[in-house]
Amino acid sequence: MAHTAYYGDEAPVAALATDGSRGALDIIRVSGKGSLELFAPCFSRGEKLLTAPGNVLLHGWIRDSGGALLDEVMLSVFRSPRSYTGEDALDISCHGGGRAARSILERLRELGFRDALRGEFTFRAFMHGKLDLTRCEAVMELVSSKTELSLKKAAGRLSGLLYTEIKEIKDLLIEVLTGAELLLDYSEEDGVAPPSGTGGTEDVLPGRKAAGAAVLRLAALAASYARERLCQEGALLVIAGRPNAGKSSLFNYLLGEERSSVTETPGTTRDWIEAWVSIGGIPVRLADTAGFQDSQDRIERQGIERSRALVARSGLTLYLVDGSRGMEEADREFIRELKGMAHNGEAVRNEIAPNGGAAPAVLVVWNKIDKAKLPDAMKAEMTGISAKTGEGMAELEKAIIAALVPESDCGDLTRPAPGIAAERQKLLVDRSLASLKEALALADAGGPLDLVAPLLRDSVDALGEISGEVSTADILDAMFSRFCVGK
Ligand SMILES: Nc1nc2c(ncn2[C@@H]2O[C@H](COP(=O)(O)OP(=O)(O)OP(=O)(O)O)[C@@H](O)[C@H]2O)c(=O)[nH]1
Ligand SMILES: [Mg+2]
Structure with a gap:
């Protein structure tokens, strides 16, 4: 109903x-x-x-x-x-x-x-x-939070962080719109063009500066989407590599428990297993896979194929090199293959992968540094860890976060900043920004105010839809039907 x-x-x-x-x-x-x-x-x-x-x-x-x-x-x-x-x-x-x-x-x-x-x-x-609607959405986010960071982000939106930002931007735009409409009335009454003074767009569009500030704030909101989604939905992180590289050991280390079997016999993991972990607060669906090798064994081959399929859907793949054997030609081939998979466009993106459809990245990691040091010549292209002693794990964590989080947001994941996490919000912010930019471009080019004003109005309306001041039955139905009973 x-x-x-x-x-x-x-x-x-x-x-x-x-x-x-x-x-x-x-x-x-x-x-x-x-x-x-x-x-x-x-x-x-x-x-x-x-x-x-x-x-x-x-x-x-x-x-x-x-x-x-x-x-x-x-x-x-x-x-x-x-x-x-x-x-x-x-x-x-x-x-x-x-x-x-x-x-x-x-x-x-x-x-x-x-x-x-x-x-x-x-x-x-x-x-x-x-x-308002942003707080309603935050309620839903809050009950499905996977990590403490997701929870804090949702709590921020529930407390009105996003609502306030939207409202402030909207107030800026309403001022500009009101000014434009006043000028329009003036020109209609007098039948003459509004006074243009000595030039400069300020005369054509009152509050032009405020509108410029609104553009920046809307752009920041639009850019926050990838980051906020990542904090809410998480990403698929696949551990791949040749048999015995220490994939299961790393999986267990990151999980903090002995979930996956570890033995000195290559080919121990036959099929992938997964678990949710938090890496720097980001919810990560971590997958341990069967080692890549040319195998005659049918069951083993199937496991390897499934590993490949999983990599194609990942947000990030850690390719583990067995440091005690060093980087071998087979490793280079597999890395090339994985990267190629990512770049040839065949990759099927997992819906929870970050960066909205960009190619899944591959991070090469040298394991077993307790046994074999990472050669200096390779330090630029990979990080060294020991899944046994935990050495290098802090650096690895940093590298994972850097690979997952959009560049501009690195380092400030936990700073409470207004951000959008729902697709509905993203579409409306995009619409508001596009209309505003179009309005300003037109005004700057000396375009007529009666064409500028409706664009400004649309920009304001899109913001009104985010908080729900302007809403339709369809939007509300689509949104609330995703809630659970009792909420
Ligand atoms: N010295 C040392 N040994 C390690 C390290 N990581 C893993 N090992 C050992 O390497 C062997 C293989 O480890 P696994 O974690 O089972 O390796 P895997 O990549 O999952 O292997 P498969 O499932 O067979 O593909 C085990 O004997 C581990 O104890 C490490 O950092 N240092
Ligand atoms: Mg294993």
Whole structure:
């Protein structure tokens, strides 16, 4: 069911907000006009609830329709407009494990509560002006954060970092637009062109400087997308190399546990395995693969083929050289092949790879420096590590981050800066920037204001869509249907 079918609907809804499986507590959320009155009959202290002010806790029991006790609960009582949704609402904390929660939900249905749609609570918060769309999106980001850095980025957007930036840029543009429209009115009334003074674009377009500043800030937002996406979605990092190079050892080291089998027998890893790790806060899907070699063994060959396929989808591949054997011709061939794969355009990009479709990079790493030093002549083209002792790992981590993060953003991943992480936001920032640039180019070339003004208006409108001041049913439906139930 589309959310927008419920535009203005404040009917009482209920949903389980926790996962309802294991855990000490479950929470059922209830919201809507008259929801406290509708709930009161099943609550042991119904009278107390009906007269309770907002923002209080009430302890009591929930009974089934026959009067039998279902569970002992704690109610967080909210009164409109001081709640997440802006409506009268309850958070019912009941015993965990799911059974109590399901029975309570069933009881709520009997009383007339409708099951909340995915994201309906947040949708209502938006409809009641409690959250703008960038904050709604941040809610979704926050619950799916993979690392502490992702979490902090999402929390920044939830606190309004992006909203404020958009608003400030929009205010700049509105000033320019208002000036342009005033001039237009003037010229229409008098039937003459507005005074052009001694030249200079400032006369043609009032606030031209402010508009220039807006261009820079919009461009910075557009550029932040690759970085912010990387922090939210992460990247696929594949460890490749010849048998026995130490791929599984490195995988285990980065993971911090002995997940992949390590032996001195070449060909130990037959098929790739993967795990999520955090590298400098970036969520990384790390894959250990079967060693590259010409093999007659059918099973081994299949494993090697799958390794290759994985490399083609990676954001970054670490090619491990077995330092105790040195860089051999076979290594050079495989590296050439991997790089070629990346550059011949055949690579199928993984949706979570960074840099929006650029070729997957290959980082060559010399392993086992505890046994064999990285020759000076090769220091320029590779980093040296020991997967056994951990030597060189800090440098490797730096090299990985540098390869994953767009150049201009290196080093300041953790600095709280306004950024965009949703594709919807990126498209609108691009539109706003394109219209603004077109408007300014036209104004600078002495173009007529009645052509400049609509472009400025479109630039402002695109920003309004980001926060949701301007929104359509389609946008809202597409967005909130991706939420989970209870959010
Ligand atoms: N001295 C030393 N030995 C290492 C290092 N890394 C791995 N080894 C050893 O090298 C051998 C192979 O390590 P693995 O991690 O299994 O290598 P692999 O690349 O996964 O090998 P396959 O799965 O067979 O392709 C093991 O005996 C490891 O203990 C290192 O940095 N220094
Ligand atoms: Mg292995």
